[in-house]
Amino acid sequence: MTDPLLTIAAALHWGQTQLIDSDSPALDVRVLLCFALEKPDSYLYTWPERTITVQQQAVFVELVARRVQGEPVAHIVRQREFWSLPLIVNASTLIPRPDTEVLVEQALALASAHPMLAQAGALDLGTGTGAIALALASEWPHVTVTGVDVKSEAVELALRNGNNLQLNNAQFKQGSWFEPVAGQKFALIVSNPPYIDEDDHHLTAGDVRFEPLSALVAKEKGLADLAFIATQATEYLLANAWLIMEHGFAQGEAVRNLLTQNGYCDVHTVQDYGGNDRITLGKWNP
Structure with a gap:
């Protein structure tokens, strides 16, 4: 040209x-x-x-x-919109996907009714850019939403996004899964953890080639982190609080079994905008 x-x-x-x-x-x-x-x-x-x-x-x-x-558009322009929020993105974290907005929708619909939401707040595990935490914080101005990520680069990016959006009710901490919030209990826990099998052929195609494997891949056929969160979250959820997790399109049954085996009730899976199993949730009622 x-x-x-x-x-x-x-x-x-x-x-x-x-x-x-x-x-x-x-x-x-x-x-x-x-x-x-x-x-x-x-x-x-x-x-x-x-x-x-x-x-x-x-x-x-x-x-x-x-x-x-093959470089992702979001990396080229250094921005991706999620939940109508402009987010800075870089190669240190996952690029927020539109289907993850289904998780936000479920959280808003279910957790808003929890009587302790304003006092106990919500937790986002593996927050990355802060997309989920910031989306919830934008809808719940009187609720503290805490995002946790093991990577310092991700926490710095999430903090930057929160500051740019002036969402002061979102806070971000560095650490592995629940470590930074030891002893706390929440009215909602959400997560989009790594859930791709390390042998999955999709890892060599499309935008994921430019994203960190640590944010994509999990052991035990992609279920290791989902299983860890399902097991440990019971110590961090208030009664009648929800755990909501994103997963692969073929993992719905396995994740439902994980939640049921750990004592959650009202366990069910919600499909994404493409009609694939994508979000599984359960209520903790000890």
């Missing part, structure tokens, strides 16, 4: 012809062009006939080239 008078419409068309291996070429190109132009998405629809400058074109071509090499 060398025409210095290329229009927005033509740039979008050219970009899509380059991203033949992307699952969402039209969306990818729009995000990249908005980033190159420093304009919102609405600008592309309003002014498709406007030309872009030589400098903007050069930036756009470079962004598309990076995406052709």
